[in-house]
Amino acid sequence: MSSRYNHKKVEAFWQQKWAESKTFQTTINKNKNKFYVLEMFPYPSGKIHMGHVRNYTLGDVVARYKKMNGFNVLHPMGWDAFGLPAENAALTEKKHPEKWTYQNIKTMKDQLLKMGLSLDWDREIATCHPEYYRHEQKFFIDMFNAGLAYKKESEVNWDPVDKTVLANEQVIDGKGWRSGAIVEKKKLSQWFLKISKYSEELLSDLYKLDSWPNKVKTMQSNWIGKSVGAEINFEITNSKKISTKKIKVFTTRPDTIFGATFIALSSEHEISIELSKKEKSVSNFIKECENLDSEKIKNGYDTGLKVRHPFIENKTIPVYIANFVLMEYGLGAIFGCPAHDQRDLDFSIKYDLPVIPVISPVLDESKSDENKWCAEQLKNKKNPMNGRAYVGEGHLINSGFLNGKNIEEASLIVLQELSRVGAGNKKTNYKLRDWGISRQRFWGCPIPIIYREDGTIVPVNEDELPVKLPEAKSFDESATALKNIDGWKETKCPKTGKKAFRETDTFDTFFESSWYYFRYCSPRSNKPFEKKDIDYWLPVDQYIGGIEHAILHLLYSRFFTKALRDLGYFDLNEPFKGLFTQGMVTHQTYKNSNNEWLEPKDVKAFNNSYVDFNNNVVEAGKVEKMSKSKKNVVDPNDIIDLYGADTARWFMLSDSPPERDLEWTESGIAGSFKFINKVWELLQKSVLENYKHDNKNGESQLDEKINTTINQITKNIESFHFNKSIANLYELINLIQKNIKEKSCSKEFLKNIFKKTALLLQPFTPHLSEEMWKRLDNSNLAVNESWPKPLELKEKKYCKIAIQINGKTREILEFDFDEGEKVVGESALANIKIAKILKDKKIKRTIFVPNKVLNIVS
RNA sequence: GGCCUCGUGGUGGAAUUGGUAGACACAAAGGACUUAAAAUCCUUGCCCAUUUGGGAGUGCCGGUUCGAGUCCGGCCGAGGCUACCA
Numbered sequence: 001m002s003s004r005y006n007h008k009k010v011e012a013f014w015q016q017k018w019a020e021s022k023t024f025q026t027t028i029n030k031n032k033n034k035f036y037v038l039e040m041f042p043y044p045s046g047k048i049h050m051g052h053v054r055n056y057t058l059g060d061v062v063a064r065y066k067k068m069n070g071f072n073v074l075h076p077m078g079w080d081a082f083g084l085p086a087e088n089a090a091l092t093e094k095k096h097p098e099k100w101t102y103q104n105i106k107t108m109k110d111q112l113l114k115m116g117l118s119l120d121w122d123r124e125i126a127t128c129h130p131e132y133y134r135h136e137q138k139f140f141i142d143m144f145n146a147g148l149a150y151k152k153e154s155e156v157n158w159d160p161v162d163k164t165v166l167a168n169e170q171v172i173d174g175k176g177w178r179s180g181a182i183v184e185k186k187k188l189s190q191w192f193l194k195i196s197k198y199s200e201e202l203l204s205d206l207y208k209l210d211s212w213p214n215k216v217k218t219m220q221s222n223w224i225g226k227s228v229g230a231e232i233n234f235e236i237t238n239s240k241k242i243s244t245k246k247i248k249v250f251t252t253r254p255d256t257i258f259g260a261t262f263i264a265l266s267s268e269h270e271i272s273i274e275l276s277k278k279e280k281s282v283s284n285f286i287k288e289c290e291n292l293d294s295e296k297i298k299n300g301y302d303t304g305l306k307v308r309h310p311f312i313e314n315k316t317i318p319v320y321i322a323n324f325v326l327m328e329y330g331l332g333a334i335f336g337c338p339a340h341d342q343r344d345l346d347f348s349i350k351y352d353l354p355v356i357p358v359i360s361p362v363l364d365e366s367k368s369d370e371n372k373w374c375a376e377q378l379k380n381k382k383n384p385m386n387g388r389a390y391v392g393e394g395h396l397i398n399s400g401f402l403n404g405k406n407i408e409e410a411s412l413i414v415l416q417e418l419s420r421v422g423a424g425n426k427k428t429n430y431k432l433r434d435w436g437i438s439r440q441r442f443w444g445c446p447i448p449i450i451y452r453e454d455g456t457i458v459p460v461n462e463d464e465l466p467v468k469l470p471e472a473k474s475f476d477e478s479a480t481a482l483k484n485i486d487g488w489k490e491t492k493c494p495k496t497g498k499k500a501f502r503e504t505d506t507f508d509t510f511f512e513s514s515w516y517y518f519r520y521c522s523p524r525s526n527k528p529f530e531k532k533d534i535d536y537w538l539p540v541d542q543y544i545g546g547i548e549h550a551i552l553h554l555l556y557s558r559f560f561t562k563a564l565r566d567l568g569y570f571d572l573n574e575p576f577k578g579l580f581t582q583g584m585v586t587h588q589t590y591k592n593s594n595n596e597w598l599e600p601k602d603v604k605a606f607n608n609s610y611v612d613f614n615n616n617v618v619e620a621g622k623v624e625k626m627s628k629s630k631k632n633v634v635d636p637n638d639i640i641d642l643y644g645a646d647t648a649r650w651f652m653l654s655d656s657p658p659e660r661d662l663e664w665t666e667s668g669i670a671g672s673f674k675f676i677n678k679v680w681e682l683l684q685k686s687v688l689e690n691y692k693h694d695n696k697n698g699e700s701q702l703d704e705k706i707n708t709t710i711n712q713i714t715k716n717i718e719s720f721h722f723n724k725s726i727a728n729l730y731e732l733i734n735l736i737q738k739n740i741k742e743k744s745c746s747k748e749f750l751k752n753i754f755k756k757t758a759l760l761l762q763p764f765t766p767h768l769s770e771e772m773w774k775r776l777d778n779s780n781l782a783v784n785e786s787w788p789k790p791l792e793l794k795e796k797k798y799c800k801i802a803i804q805i806n807g808k809t810r811e812i813l814e815f816d817f818d819e820g821e822k823v824v825g826e827s828a829l830a831n832i833k834i835a836k837i838l839k840d841k842k843i844k845r846t847i848f849v850p851n852k853v854l855n856i857v858s
Numbered sequence: 859g860g861c862c863u864c865g866u867g868g869u870g871g872a873a874u875u876g877g878u879a880g881a882c883a884c885a886a887a888g889g890a891c892u893u894a895a896a897a898u899c900c901u902u903g904c905c906c907a908u909u910u911g912g913g914a915g916u917g918c919c920g921g922u923u924c925g926a927g928u929c930c931g932g933c934c935g936a937g938g939c940u941a942c943c944a
Contacts (some may be wrong), residue, residue: 032929169875174936185919214862215862215863215938215939216862218861218862218939219861219862219939219940222861222862222939222940223940224859225943227943227944229944232904249944250943250944251944253944264944298942323942324942324944325942325944326942326943326944328943329942329943329944330943330944333944334944335943335944337944341944342859342942343942343944344920344944362891429943429944431943547938547939550939551939583870595892652940654870654882654883655870655871655882655883655884655941656870656871657871660870660871662870663870665869665870665885667884667885668870668883668884670884671883671884672883674897675883677897681898721885723870723871723872723882724871724872724881724882726882726883727871727872727881727882727883728882729882730881730882730883731881731882734882737899742901800878801878802877802878803878804877804878804924804925806924806925807877807924807926808916809877809878809924810944812878833911844924845924846924847924849877852877852878853877853878853925855877855925856924857925
């Protein structure tokens with residue numbers, strides 16, 4: 001009998017078996033608790049990579065484990081199939097993006113099948129399919145009719161390489177998130193979704209998501225950027241040269257109003273624009289600022305305008321245009337309080353504006369101390385506050401009716417006074433901007449809008465959906481945007497029948513991924529989804545994906561859920577109940593002497609260093625995320641072919657906690673391979689071959705071990721500590737091995753142990769698990785079995801107690817479980833080692849923790 | 859600059875509400891088996907001592923405690939996110 005484990009044969013066999021028996025096909029079953037496991041669906045770029053392998057392995061552990069625990073598990077898969085790479089490939093390969101995409105889907109699906117994932121493939125979807133995107137066109141029309149989608153001329157982020165508009169979130173450090181090109185500003189008419197309407201709800205509901213990582217919640221919370229403050233109207237006293245009479249500013253520090261010494265406007269503020277049209281010096285200034293790093297150099301222009309202070313009679317303050325004021329935040333106008341804001345202070349020093357301290361840190365309430373502090377701050381006329389604004393706690397000074405109050409009290413009083421005199425009101429501001437969804441592309445979902453000859457806009461009639469993408473004949477540069485496709489945009493107005501034009505922009509691809517998890521519930525329905533399916537399956541119980549989607553995808557999906565709820569589709573508030581963000585898969589990088597990156601498979605270890613296959617020296621670089629550009633990638637295909645899916649899965653789960661980065665090493669994967677084979681050999685040697693021993697010495701210990709292992713693995717899976725589950729299994733197998741070697745268990749006993757072990761392995765190495773299960777005389781599938789329960793915990797007989805002297809462990813003694821302090825203390829003192837140390841010492845006290853510690857203090 | 863996370867052997871990482879630090883794995887060294895290799899198995903793992911044994915020890919300094927990797931204060935370092943947000 002060949003004892004070698006044939007992973008290729010075994011894995012193919014069970015994959016086919018699962019497929020034939022529709023093991024993972026799921027339907028609604030109200031007698032069972034449901035569990036919806038979802039991994040972020042992949043973009044079909046060509047091949048799966050290790051990031052996918054890790055992501056889907058994590059999800060599969062959860063899915064199989066939950067299934068074995070009696071849940072009705074929904075575990076679907078699909079394709080995020082629209083996007084730029086398809087167009088790029090179309091250009092280079094002269095192939096329709098659709099053809100390219102479906103080919104990739106086929107390849108990648110084959111690869112995923114080889115991983116042995118417990119997926120319900122009957123629910124597979126591809127977002128580029130008209131039967132998928134027709135529904136989101138309907139959503140858009142609903143949103144348009146409800147005022148949630150609108151068109152606006154706006155300055156957009158233009159990526160000159162990808163030739164498209166980017167959302168704010170897609171601009172990282174001023175560069176396009178995909179191309180890395182420096183983003184330019186361009187004015188275009190764009191479609192927006194009113195996510196800002198949901199700012200408050202998106203923020204407050206965040207705190208109800210207690211199975212989300214705090215990190216993600218913090219990131220979203222910062223992105224929404226709520227700040228509470230005031231809007232204050234400043235009346236312009238010399239407004240002859242402009243059309244406005246007031247300047248409205250936003251502040252979070254209304255308490256510092258008496259310290260206001262100037263107003264600063266953004267260069268894009270309407271007053272700045274109006275002035276720049278009239279005065280050359282203004283437009284020159286604005287131009288000058290464009291080429292300036294405003295974080296280093298604060299630049300201002302005195303407009304000559306003055307505004308009245310709302311609370312100080314006859315006091316006016318000057319109005320500047322300043323390069324550090326952002327139009328995108330608040331109202332594009334601020335009041336400057338140099339004493340308590342560093343930027344304002346830098347600005348004031350440069351333009352010699354007065355500085356009035358209004359918050360004193362002096363806690364003593366005597367006036368003289370305040371005055372002393374204040375004088376100290378202003379002592380150096382050239383460098384007030386010693387150049388450092390005071391932003392700490394304190395109480396109000398130099399502030400009329402606010403004097404003596406703390407910051408919080410003063411803010412409240414100012415707000416009351418402002419509304420009493422009609423000069424302002426309380427205001428909450430959010431950083432979150434509306435979501436710009438227009439993209440000037442070809443391979444995306446067409447926006448279902450028609451422009452009539454009179455310039456008005458109508459949505460496409462719903463019975464004419466979907467607006468399908470055209471069959472493009474050839475693919476060259478000009479054909480990567482819908483507007484360039486001959487004859488596609490010409491249409492007729494659905495109401496008048498007159499000549500009209502289609503919208504040629506497509507949706508941002510985050511549109512598709514914002515609702516795909518709903519579609520999985522009713523993947524073949526004529527409607528986007530059946531309400532009864534959503535009611536049963538949603539929310540997603542466990543969502544797993546990369547941290548890179550912490551803001552974009554997850555925030556858009558939460559918004560979509562709330563918007564669809566308000567459009568009457570269902571009653572759901574949040575789509576993802578549990579979220580887990582996995583770490584990256586990393587690998588050492590290598591460079592040759594020409595400074596070129598090398599692939600790991602072209603490098604070998606040699607005498608504590610590395611060489612290539614011509615024995616040239618290779619320099620080992622940093623361990624970094626696997627990426628094509630640095631060539632530090634390992635192809636999952638090769639790994640599965642060589643070692644099998646179980647080995648790859650096992651390695652993905654070993655060692656590193658799932659939320660941290662996992663370093664791929666050749667020795668690590670080899671180690672996993674050894675483990676799989678070791679388990680198989682042990683089964684062969686003991687249960688499947690002639691092993692005859694009636695010695696039972698090891699049985700009670702092994703019995704206890706399997707019980708604790710079941711408990712620990714269960715706990716560790718529930719808490720996503722898969723690396724610890726793996727360690728639990730190693731320990732178990734090591735003990736089984738020891739007993740087989742020492743021949744200290746009967747064959748029947750070992751058979752039972754192996755049965756439980758096979759089931760415990762099921763979530764991690766499902767093929768090996770099934771094969772073991774079958775060889776142990778079972779005709780059904782292991783994955784359909786119940787998760788092992790520990791036996792009734794026999795009362796523990798013994799315990800080991802650490803004997804400490806002054807907190808330092810000196811000896812470990814064994815006692816009956818729950819032995820009292822008296823007996824433990826006596827045995828401890830009788831112990832030679834302890835007695836030796838305690839000689840000549842007086843025992844002051846002892847601390848006893850039952851079954852754990854006896855600490856003797858001397 | 860702000861917010862967040864984290865510092866444990868050669869490496870990845872374990873350690874329950876403060877209670878036996880280093881589980882488990884990788885790498886390394888030595889050994890067994892073998893004609894040999896591969897595979898497999900065993901042992902070792904910081905310092906001192908031939909052994910029994912003893913000592914130091916979880917980034918650094920201090921504190922609380924019978925007892926601190928774990929709690930508190932300060933410092934140093936790494937990583938992530940965000941960045942003129944008024």
